Amino acid sequence: MTPRLSARAEKAARPSPTGFDRRLIPPMLVGSVLNPINSSMIAVALVPIGVAFGAPPAETAWLVSALYLATAVGQPVIGRLVDMYGPRRLYLAGTALVGVAGLLGALAPSLGALIAARVLLGFGTSAAYPAAMRLTRSEAERTGQDSPAGVLAALAVANQTVAVVGPALGGLLIGFGGWRAVFVVNVPLSAACLVLGALRLPRSGTIRRRGVDLPGMALFALLLVALMLFLMDPRAERWYLPVLSAAAAAIFALRELRVPDPFIDLRVLGGNGPQLATYLRQLLAYTTSYAFMYGYTQWLEQGRGLSASTAGLVLLPQSAAALVVSALSGRREAVRGKLLIGSVLQVAGCALMLLVRAGSPLWLLLTAGAVLGIPQGLLGLATQNALYRQADPERIASAAGLLRTFGYLGALAASAATAACYPHRADTPGLHALALFMLACSALLLATTLPDRSLGRLTSAATTTPGKA
Structure with a gap:
């Protein structure tokens, strides 16, 4: 070697x-x-x-x-x-x-x-x-x-x-x-x-x-594709997909723990609790974000009766808030602060969605988007900076790729939740059911962040002891 x-x-x-x-x-x-x-x-x-x-x-x-x-x-x-x-x-x-x-x-x-x-x-x-x-x-x-x-x-x-x-x-x-x-x-x-x-x-x-761990990569691809195919269309008759995913995951774990140069070093990753927590936060944050993007947009058109172009304009405050917050806060890492503020505002934004009705004034529709846009700008930066500090420097690229994979899993979970809440059309009761789902994800995000004091120590000095928080 x-x-x-x-x-x-x-x-x-x-x-x-x-x-x-x-x-x-x-x-x-x-x-x-x-x-x-x-x-x-x-x-x-x-x-x-x-x-x-x-x-x-x-x-x-x-x-x-x-x-x-x-x-x-x-x-x-x-x-x-x-x-x-x-x-x-x-x-x-x-x-x-x-x-x-x-x-x-x-x-x-x-x-x-x-x-x-x-x-x-x-x-x-x-x-x-x-x-x-x-x-x-x-x-x-x-x-x-x-x-x-x-x-x-x-x-x-x-x-x-x-x-x-x-x-x-x-x-x-x-x-x-x-x-x-x-x-x-x-x-x-x-x-x-x-x-x-x-x-x-x-x-x-x-x-x-x-050597390249091709069997490990193939097993990882199998477990992920089977899981994602199920999440895209979760039905009882497709039970074999999560079973296949679980079986592939078990074989994958056994292999990766035994080979000398695994695709994903589970021994290192398993001992790095902070990095695993970052992946979980990425999943929770993106599930809420995508559920709002998919579900709220559909409700604006069907439940509120807006045209597609007008619905797009209503979502502009969300996009603008995310961009402004990212630009203003980007140079300060402040991982724990961004995660706390972002998760609290996600909870607040989901609670606002429970107040929305078909006859709600335009200012309330705009406010809900703006409130949920701020955490969109904060949480993505926070998880990216956290991963940079927590991951093994020798595996930073694969760790970053896996971070994005958890974001895509959040997108698919959000898509499945939206389909479940809107079985026939995007009506107001369905929106409120989706808001409760989003609220649960946001509360879990806050619960995983609030007691984690190690996030406050994720600064440039952390690179002297890579992978530790």
Whole structure:
């Protein structure tokens, strides 16, 4: 086994500024927005795609689910490869795959081919975020100046901004070039990433020569896909899916505890309670956030009787609050404070939803969105910063990928809860049932945060004892 190139050797091999190398920021930002832009633009393309292929909404919904499935599996798997072989190789390979998927989508002759293109997009967009986290950690090691809050905040703000403007951008592209334009746009984005990555990302030097745990990755993919397929359509007759997921999880755990270089080191992760708690908080926070996005939007259109464009305007305070809070608080880590304030405001926002009726004044509808937008800006930053401090530095990319996987699981849990609360239409009783579900998730988030004093010690000094809180 050839040892990984040490931080001192990396520094000697790649002379650069004494502070964080800002040449890395453009490829990091452009690459990391590939996933949210493809997640959000598709929302306005589902109807014209269904018309083009004569497909009902139940079939076009796979265009959304396929991306979630691919990214949920791809993020930690590709993140592990980033940890092993360096960010540059995986970043370039992933962003190149995005361009190929864009071309396939633009030329797709059928809905099945289009879904396959979305799967490729999911895997391609899974490389940039773990690569960015690996680069951030490497720069801290190289410079000895561990102050990544501004860089991590820039990543969060860029992702949130693109997620907000994605539907509007998708609408403009469809207006100019039809629904295939939302796939074509990936080609210039991919080209920009390839040029920036080739010019600015550092070469990794000596490669870590060790085996890739392919059986472990396959078992992890099986347990996750089976679980997510069940969450997308939870019915009694699909009982075999959670059983299959549980069986795969058991075999996966037995294997990972025995192999010398596992895909996910359960011995280290199992002893890192704070990191496991961060994954749980990510799941709870994103479940509430996505439940509001899916459920409240549908209720505004069906329960309140607003048009789709007006409902989008009602949600603007939520988006604006999230962006402003992320921008203003991003440079201060304050993990525990952000988690506490965010979880309390989530509880308050869910309680406000219980007061909403079909005849409620517009100010109440806007206020509910704004109140729930603030924690959306705080909690994502908090979990990202917490993970950066808690994870094993040698596995930071795979840990970051797994963090996003828990966010996607939250999205699917929210989708399942929304479907359960709206069996026929998005009416007010269904909204209140969904609000109670969200309230329970928010209360659990607060309960896992309030007694955890270790969160207050997550500062730059924590890197001297990685993985401990």
